[in-house]
Amino acid sequence: MRMRINKLLDRALIPGNGGELLFFQRNEDYTIEVVGVTGELMTTAHHNSEDALAELALKKLKNTSEASVLIGGLGMGFTLAAALRLVGEKGKVVVAELVPQVVEWNKGPMGERAGYPVNDPRTFVHVGDVLELIRSGQGRYDAILLDTDNGPEGLTQASNDRLYSHRGLRSACEALKPGGVLAVWSTHPHDPFTRRLGMAGFRVEEQKVFAHRNKGTRHHLWFATKPMGR
Ligand SMILES: C[S@@+](CC[C@H](N)C(=O)[O-])C[C@H]1O[C@@H](n2cnc3c(N)ncnc32)[C@H](O)[C@@H]1O
Numbered sequence: 001m002r003m004r005i006n007k008l009l010d011r012a013l014i015p016g017n018g019g020e021l022l023f024f025q026r027n028e029d030y031t032i033e034v035v036g037v038t039g040e041l042m043t044t045a046h047h048n049s050e051d052a053l054a055e056l057a058l059k060k061l062k063n064t065s066e067a068s069v070l071i072g073g074l075g076m077g078f079t080l081a082a083a084l085r086l087v088g089e090k091g092k093v094v095v096a097e098l099v100p101q102v103v104e105w106n107k108g109p110m111g112e113r114a115g116y117p118v119n120d121p122r123t124f125v126h127v128g129d130v131l132e133l134i135r136s137g138q139g140r141y142d143a144i145l146l147d148t149d150n151g152p153e154g155l156t157q158a159s160n161d162r163l164y165s166h167r168g169l170r171s172a173c174e175a176l177k178p179g180g181v182l183a184v185w186s187t188h189p190h191d192p193f194t195r196r197l198g199m200a201g202f203r204v205e206e207q208k209v210f211a212h213r214n215k216g217t218r219h220h221l222w223f224a225t226k227p228m229g230r
Pocket of ligand 1: 041042047050051072073074075076077078079080096097098099102128129130131147148149160
């Protein structure tokens with residue numbers, strides 16, 4: 001009979017909000033859950049939409065191979081790995097992760113699932129809030145990829161509402177180069193957020209992608225392009 005593994009490997013406080021992440025091994029997969037929230041925040045079992053966030057955003061750029069990309073947050077590293085597959089040797093990917101232990105978990109056995117993208121010489125890990133880097137960005141990035149919660153409402157961090165507010169989106173627009181793309185991951189569509197992106201000055205596209213292979217649950221992605229000449 002096959003042995004079943006269901007083991008709590010570690011736990012980590014989420015800085016600033018008193019919440020906690022739990023890191024499990026469940027059979028051959030790893031999961032990260034938020035205490036008090038039903039369901040997984042992340043799992044290694046499927047990452048199609050996390051990959052697509054980077055792939056579809058970077059394909060919209062003129063010069064992907066030299067792109068400067070900002071990702072928030074690291075999670076299990078799948079979005080980071082997908083971005084690294086597309087940017088060339090002159091590219092650079094900064095990844096902000098709020099919870100220091102998440103960075104450590106990516107350096108352990110779980111990191112093998114995404115191919116240890118944190119160890120890539122083009123990766124720069126910032127332990128802290130991605131909003132800090134957005135606010136100090138000023139025309140620095142070709143793409144900003146946000147997957148911090150289940151969507152544009154804070155889950156791991158109530159203060160993430162600031163990221164997805166009008167002010168946060170204006171800061172993201174300013175941190176992008178003209179023609180740059182802000183991509184946002186969500187479990188669900190959110191019409192007020194789509195309108196907010198438009199009001200912040202972006203040209204907005206939306207796309208649904210399967211969570212796993214070509215059937216079942218679909219996730220919602222926004223691709224918001226900063227117009228040229230702004
Ligand atoms: C859903 S996971 C990201 C999954 C990731 N796309 C992947 O491919 O595995 C969300 C991550 O964002 C982190 N996070 C949440 N808010 C953040 C913030 N404001 N700045 C940086 N990281 C944040 C969480 O700790 C968590 O590791």
